[in-house]
Amino acid sequence: MSQSIKKMAVLTSGGDSPGMNAAIRSVVRTCAYYKIECYGVYRGYQGLIEGDFKEMNARSVKGIINKGGTILKSARSTEFRTPEGRKKAYDNLRAMGIDALVVIGGDGTFTGAIVLNKEFGFPVMGIPGTIDNDIFGTTHTLGYDTALNTVVDAIDKIRDTASSHNRLFFVEVMGRDVGHIALNAGVGAGAEEILIPEEDLGLDRLLESLERSRLSGKSSSIVVVAEGDKTGKNVFELKEYVEENLPDYDVRVSVLGHMQRGGSPSCFDRVLASRMGVTAVESILEGKTNYMVGLLNDKIELTPLENAVKGKSKIDIELLRVSDIMTT
Amino acid sequence: MSQSIKKMAVLTSGGDSPGMNAAIRSVVRTCAYYKIECYGVYRGYQGLIEGDFKEMNARSVKGIINKGGTILKSARSTEFRTPEGRKKAYDNLRAMGIDALVVIGGDGTFTGAIVLNKEFGFPVMGIPGTIDNDIFGTTHTLGYDTALNTVVDAIDKIRDTASSHNRLFFVEVMGRDVGHIALNAGVGAGAEEILIPEEDLGLDRLLESLERSRLSGKSSSIVVVAEGDKTGKNVFELKEYVEENLPDYDVRVSVLGHMQRGGSPSCFDRVLASRMGVTAVESILEGKTNYMVGLLNDKIELTPLENAVKGKSKIDIELLRVSDIMTT
Amino acid sequence: MSQSIKKMAVLTSGGDSPGMNAAIRSVVRTCAYYKIECYGVYRGYQGLIEGDFKEMNARSVKGIINKGGTILKSARSTEFRTPEGRKKAYDNLRAMGIDALVVIGGDGTFTGAIVLNKEFGFPVMGIPGTIDNDIFGTTHTLGYDTALNTVVDAIDKIRDTASSHNRLFFVEVMGRDVGHIALNAGVGAGAEEILIPEEDLGLDRLLESLERSRLSGKSSSIVVVAEGDKTGKNVFELKEYVEENLPDYDVRVSVLGHMQRGGSPSCFDRVLASRMGVTAVESILEGKTNYMVGLLNDKIELTPLENAVKGKSKIDIELLRVSDIMTT
Amino acid sequence: MSQSIKKMAVLTSGGDSPGMNAAIRSVVRTCAYYKIECYGVYRGYQGLIEGDFKEMNARSVKGIINKGGTILKSARSTEFRTPEGRKKAYDNLRAMGIDALVVIGGDGTFTGAIVLNKEFGFPVMGIPGTIDNDIFGTTHTLGYDTALNTVVDAIDKIRDTASSHNRLFFVEVMGRDVGHIALNAGVGAGAEEILIPEEDLGLDRLLESLERSRLSGKSSSIVVVAEGDKTGKNVFELKEYVEENLPDYDVRVSVLGHMQRGGSPSCFDRVLASRMGVTAVESILEGKTNYMVGLLNDKIELTPLENAVKGKSKIDIELLRVSDIMTT
Missing domain, CATH: 3.40.50.450 (Rossmann fold)
Incomplete structure (x- = not known):
């Protein structure tokens, strides 16, 4: 020593x-x-x-x-x-x-x-x-592990109300330039789509996927969006974009924000x-x-x-x- | 019968x-x-x-x-x-x-x-x-009781990060035109200020109160804002207003959103x-x-x-x- | 003043x-x-x-x-x-x-x-x-309100495993000589039976009720027992008693204990x-x-x-x- | 394929x-x-x-x-x-x-x-x-990961009451013949001692350790005990043993039980x-x-x-x- x-x-x-x-x-x-x-x-x-x-x-x-x-x-x-x-x-x-x-x-x-x-x-x-x-x-x-649990817990709650109303939610999560939280919490919360900086799904494919999901009888959807996502649109713009292109959808936005940083x-x-x-x-x-x-x-x-x-x-x-x- | x-x-x-x-x-x-x-x-x-x-x-x-x-x-x-x-x-x-x-x-x-x-x-x-x-x-x-617990739990988490950084947070909670959630969750979370539709604190008094709070040595602050609040400004505008008038404050906003409606x-x-x-x-x-x-x-x-x-x-x-x- | x-x-x-x-x-x-x-x-x-x-x-x-x-x-x-x-x-x-x-x-x-x-x-x-x-x-x-939430949360968890195994659980909760916690948490957790000091259900009626419950197709059961209950048997003796008299039941006991006193x-x-x-x-x-x-x-x-x-x-x-x- | x-x-x-x-x-x-x-x-x-x-x-x-x-x-x-x-x-x-x-x-x-x-x-x-x-x-x-969180959450609650009363708690956790849950949750909960099947601490050393802990000014203690522990005594016997040998201690027991198996x-x-x-x-x-x-x-x-x-x-x-x- x-x-x-x-x-x-x-x-x-x-x-x-x-x-x-x-x-x-x-x-x-x-x-x-x-x-x-x-x-x-x-x-x-x-x-x-x-x-x-x-x-x-x-x-x-x-x-x-x-x-x-x-x-x-x-x-x-x-x-x-x-x-x-x-x-x-x-x-x-x-x-x-x-x-x-x-x-x-x-x-x-x-x-x-x-x-x-x-x-x-x-x-x-x-x-x-x-x-x-x-x-x-x-x-x-x-x-990181704690934040993942905080995020899935919040999305579970949002899912309750999303399912009750057949709504589509864009949920923005933290993660700076990387998609770790979005990807893992998205899988953990059973999100229908996950938008991360590492992969540019493209807005067209997002629309297609949502439309396919709706036609297959899915009554509600959660799209998890990493804050650093590269669609070029923030969650509020994404909401508008989807509402314009898929008028059947009732879209809501939730930005989880700083509560992701806290907790035991x-x-x-x-x-x-x-x-x-x-x-x-x-x-x-x-x-x-x-x-x-x-x-x-x-x-x-x-x-x-x-x-x-x-x-x-x-x-x-x-x-x-x-x-x-x-x-x- | x-x-x-x-x-x-x-x-x-x-x-x-x-x-x-x-x-x-x-x-x-x-x-x-x-x-x-x-x-x-x-x-x-x-x-x-x-x-x-x-x-x-x-x-x-x-x-x-x-x-x-x-x-x-x-x-x-x-x-x-x-x-x-x-x-x-x-x-x-x-x-x-x-x-x-x-x-x-x-x-x-x-x-x-x-x-x-x-x-x-x-x-x-x-x-x-x-x-x-x-x-x-x-x-x-x-x-209502469940939502109050969800809100104080979220604000407790935000408090963790607010105290660590000596920040001021505006936290918007639900409640339509009434201040029940804001008032009770605000007291429960120990918020420094609570802005509700039933009482117009006035922006001047808000600034005064925050300034007094800072001078008294409070290292962080949580202001709970009811969605139907009557300051005439939403939480994002409140943030800008405070930053302009009290430049010592590092202000953040959190809109708790639809997770307040869900949960067991x-x-x-x-x-x-x-x-x-x-x-x-x-x-x-x-x-x-x-x-x-x-x-x-x-x-x-x-x-x-x-x-x-x-x-x-x-x-x-x-x-x-x-x-x-x-x-x- | x-x-x-x-x-x-x-x-x-x-x-x-x-x-x-x-x-x-x-x-x-x-x-x-x-x-x-x-x-x-x-x-x-x-x-x-x-x-x-x-x-x-x-x-x-x-x-x-x-x-x-x-x-x-x-x-x-x-x-x-x-x-x-x-x-x-x-x-x-x-x-x-x-x-x-x-x-x-x-x-x-x-x-x-x-x-x-x-x-x-x-x-x-x-x-x-x-x-x-x-x-x-x-x-x-x-x-009291916090303890009720702690207890229903614990019983919700026990219910997960009880339903998976078609088991009967006796869950002992606190409350000294009164049945407030047992009664309210029992209703909140959807317990099949609640044994409290204020009411002596009697062991015969407990057996009858459990048997009726089993015959009606209930696959699992939770019986909440107040610590001051007056059946004359503690939860472990209750387990033995039921197992002797209703051999079809697979019985387990959980004494929630001091965690009921803590928590935010x-x-x-x-x-x-x-x-x-x-x-x-x-x-x-x-x-x-x-x-x-x-x-x-x-x-x-x-x-x-x-x-x-x-x-x-x-x-x-x-x-x-x-x-x-x-x-x- | x-x-x-x-x-x-x-x-x-x-x-x-x-x-x-x-x-x-x-x-x-x-x-x-x-x-x-x-x-x-x-x-x-x-x-x-x-x-x-x-x-x-x-x-x-x-x-x-x-x-x-x-x-x-x-x-x-x-x-x-x-x-x-x-x-x-x-x-x-x-x-x-x-x-x-x-x-x-x-x-x-x-x-x-x-x-x-x-x-x-x-x-x-x-x-x-x-x-x-x-x-x-x-x-x-x-x-396993979920159970660890359930256990530390329960011990955190027990810690609240243990610290308030300067008490010693023996907390029994699951794990069959291995000490994974006890060891990890014990470290996670900041337990003063952890008794696992893989290591026989010995009752003498447990007493010494508790006594040393008390003399150093620790006001409360949590001892996590794996269900398969090899001291030869169950948690209730451990309580009696410690009370006989260290009469200054006010000892309590908590068996966490089946709630460890459930939950989201x-x-x-x-x-x-x-x-x-x-x-x-x-x-x-x-x-x-x-x-x-x-x-x-x-x-x-x-x-x-x-x-x-x-x-x-x-x-x-x-x-x-x-x-x-x-x-x-």
Whole structure:
């Protein structure tokens, strides 16, 4: 074990996700286990710049494993994008005697950590926390599994009213530029169509499919639309388009929005966060830094942080085929 | 007991709500208990016109007490607004030998039943089913309690992300022209402000209140907005307005939408539906018709259907005061 | 408004229930609103004896409205049953300069407050918090509505497996000596039989009913049993008894246990708690003490604390009849 | 594609689990997609013997993806353990012209299918459906992920009351002879101790650990106990043992029981079931039979059915270490 590491810090940055608190808890308790001092940094990189640190022990993270959001808060920091801002951040870390920094978040969070490491040689370690699952080097990001359950639960409710009225619903879900949430939640909710950025179904084929569905006696339909979808139309425009072209349809729109980011994490996300936190701290103690802790083939594996940012997370194309078969 | 009643029919109409299925089950089983034949009418008044009836027994309604939506479906019927349409509906009821009709729904549903009764003397009975709770003669409509839980659950999730980012959220909830859902769910979710049609807070006072809240150290805020609110601005315009006037705020909008109508009914809604169905059928058997079955002072009471439509459901003004005190 | 009241204290005691935190929040914030100092007392009467007080302000109760349990903790105090213990408690209240005490709990909690008042003339006010709903002077105690939803949700899950296997389940629910939870959750979950202390169905009639149910083609059955039921047999003995007498039945038992006491409170319980807390504090300020704040006919009303303890909470007998009709 | 396959059948057997309905739906719809006739067999092997078949099409499985339990029901069949019983089952399959059978269940279900195949050469395919996750050849069985969420949700509720009263709870969870549910849900719920069959902690070490936990200031504790745990004591005996040896502890027991088997499946289980059903049918069409469809390294893979039964599912030993660190 690396003798030089005596103090670590942990922060959350970017969009929050369920499981971030469980990951903070795991980092803090693993530090406690190895008698490493641990500091929480509030409001991400902005807190790093402002020196908003707080020492944490095993009791500081009591009762948070099942809470959504992040007790360390998150924020965007324009100042951290300047060399002066980053210098302040680095100076604060040094002044506190901190030897390594664990960052929990997504792409932007990791990019910040990489720059900090490049400019000052400061050791960093990343834990992927975002509901979007858009990170290379891990099959699951923290919060993704919880968000899928939140989305299917919401669509189940919408299905109740859709079936009662023989309506067509366009349901927009999150996911930034990737279709993970739309595809998996769409299959899970039994959606009749799924529109994702990775595949341009085309508006003509959407109309054909809906018409075929109606003729086959389907009384209601759910179309799940990823926010980054490439039809060139948002859900409200899609509604108008379908109503103009398929006047028999009574169309409604639902944008699930930010509730997808919250809620108590699923067991999967809590366990994954616990495992990732342990590996993050232990890897640093073993002298391995500038990695992201990920889940690959059900095992916790390290990926160079730079690769995590450069690589591209891919959806399971086979699942698109499953979706087609399911909506026979 | 009225000897003349041998067959009843039941339909759901208007927006569906959790508890409608439990009410259908109760009507059907109470008929079975009294050896009355019971017919389900599909798709509301439109099904009445098209003769879309199905005989139901105790087993037909098995396993539906905990399901959202309505197994009898609901639909709007423009045809029922014409005398010809209503004549067809009446003829179908007569042809089937049906002696009385139980309708489950809101204002519009009851108006339809009243007209049917006025024009043809056909005995009707109403059960209030709508999440909006906007019916006179009952403190609770079926689905209202469930919708409140759905809304606070969604706002709890939004709160997770709002607190993590120190954001202000405008959350639009349903409720048509009344503020029941907004007011109760707002208090239940600990909202900082609640905008309802019954009270025009005024945009200036909203800004003042938000500014005061921010200065007092509140790190995030939830403003619940009823869909029928009278600020003259919708939630998206409110967001813009606040961002222009209070640039320190990072504002987001969430429109909860149709998921509020679905989901498994709460225990309260299931029990209320069971009680209402029994009273609806037993009242008809006792010769009382053209009433709505409601809950008043925790007791099941009858209100003339006409009064239910003409009267106005009022919010609990005292609860506005409670909300103010809670957001001290 | 009473000029003499400058400081209040609040405690929770007895079995915890969802909504207690919302009530604490309401008491604390109402005090803040009226510029009254407010102290939280930890671990109920034991904390009163040990002087375990903490000053609370509006921020102290942030983020607790949706949390189960009680942040003030609860405990049994044998010492408070002695005159010496109560003297210590009183002396602590006086030493802190506290003018009135709000207690949140059930029968036992109120009895403690009454004795404190009788012996030392100390002004007290009660808020009913218990899932059992066994308090006179209120139709709903805090936590009862939430517990009903927890129970029907659990029975819905048990129903899934019961129907898949054509099994009979005895499900034991809480409720001390009264059948409120069993009766309402039983109707809400569509239970085939409900065994409550208020009505002795008799074992013979239970067997008859189950046999009739089986012959009528019911493929599975749920019997909800109140913990205080008077058949003279507990659920495990009931299982054996039925298996001996009705060998065709495959019987299982589920004791729902303490999970019934926890969980995020329903919107109803949160709103009720908010209303009760406001009235508790305002009543004290108006010089009214030694009352319990209750809900009667949907309005917040005061009942002398002594009556609340002496009176008896009654179940809705009519609901038993509804249950019988529903299981036709 | 195998030209000889024109008709398939599907059954569920053994303990039901969430996701079984989603798997039935997937098998039925994949058959529809490939124009294969599909029959549902009711009540598992017993229905096979009694010829309880029903033709199913894409519409037969509408609205079941989110339902717990199994619409095909499940049952134990002693008759199928006899050569005569199996002969009847085989004769029925032949008489119906069925070419292959998909069985959804656990160990016992697969053993039945293997025997059927050995004795009559009848082509079979297995899909692992059990909450226990005790099947070799798949990292996840259908229902396991859902059960984990159900368990952590229940323990979260118990934690509310445990913390309020500073109590110790023994919570017994399902899992037959393996500790998957206990270990993962234990970590997910932040349990202080986890007792599983794979590791004999020893009663002395349990006492030591609890005592250490109490002295370190932990105010409440949750010990998760797998039903197949090897301490030699059941949860009620454990309670007595701890109360005798650690009299400071106020101990409670909760046996979660059959509610763990029910409920709406998680998104993960719905998607997995959809994928498995497609592969089951397509593999048969490709001439591959007598396999189990499993999830390995996030991919759907086939394992010879015999290996699935003979092999042993192993818990993640590393997770025990994570649990120890988390309860520092």
